[in-house]
């Protein structure tokens with residue numbers, strides 16, 4: 001078991017009725033002579049949640065949720081997460097990291113003439129994706145247009161399956177710090193993880209393989225490439241997944257959620273308002289803790305994110321908060 005000694009104790013202390021324990025304030029009191037501020041709640045006791053970039057609008061709700069998730073334990077838990085800019089990093093030293101699409105679009109596999117078209121598409125549609133004023137319904141036709149045109153251009157580039165690995169290697173796509181620990185821990189504790197992405201499934205898996213590991217408890221729903229017998233890209237399989245249709249299609253005819261029906265508690269992680277719909281197909285859901293990474297257009301979107309996500313992490317390049325919560329549940 002890959003547990004650190006710290007977590008066994010913490011997990012034990014935090015179970016069941018012990019959720020409202022007072023913490024280790026006595027030492028501070030004896031040292032300072034001043035009456036310490038009592039920390040009686042889980043959200044107060046978790047250092048990761050005290051950071052300035054962590055926003056929790058309804059602390060009472062999150063406290064109750066955390067208590068319930070901890071009390072119900074790992075056997076009732078499943079994870080549903082977005083990939084690009086949620087599991088993967090948004091930027092490194094101020095430079096944007098590649099999304100799955102960018103891995104190909106910016107690679108040497110794509111001729112300059114096509115790059116120009118793809119750049120123009122990105123400049124047109126990405127501002128719409130992150131626009132704080134438009135509704136999801138207003139954005140959907142634009143996302144359909146972007147994804148249809150963009151994948152169409154990729155198909156015209158004569159991409160080969162055998163080139164994908166090198167394209168990922170040469171890109172700056174990265175996983176957030178702490179993903180490796182998280183993937184390993186979820187696998188060790190047999191907690192299922194659904195990765196629901198409007199990126200490109202083949203690239204997503206390659207990024208995970210190169211920077212961590214694909215485990216048996218992971219299931220990916222995404223846009224997968226269709227290659228012919230010669231390994232040339234000829235199209236994309238199935239219905240298109242874009243940023244704002246994650247509530248439909250892909251999982252409708254699948255038995256994924258039904259086989260997990262006893263796992264009624266969800267931790268959902270995403271970076272867009274569309275990601276909030278990823279758990280729409282879960283039957284008999286009991287608790288859902290929504291953790292949102294806000295990476296871009298921050299000021300304009302913060303209020304909406306605080307309304308929609310239980311915990312909002314602003315410009316955070318790590319998995320520290322989700323992992324701290326998982327350490328209490330697993």
Ligand SMILES: Nc1ccn([C@@H]2O[C@H](COP(=O)(O)O)[C@@H](O)[C@H]2O)c(=O)n1
Pocket residue numbers: 082083084085099100101102122126129146147150196197198199242243
């Ligand atoms: N041509 C495109 C199309 C989309 N993107 C970005 O991909 C992300 C979608 O993947 P998720 O895992 O987050 O669902 C989204 O952030 C789009 O901006 C792109 O870069 N190029």
Ligand SMILES: [Mg+2]
Pocket residue numbers: 082083084085086270271272
């Ligand atoms: Mg994303």
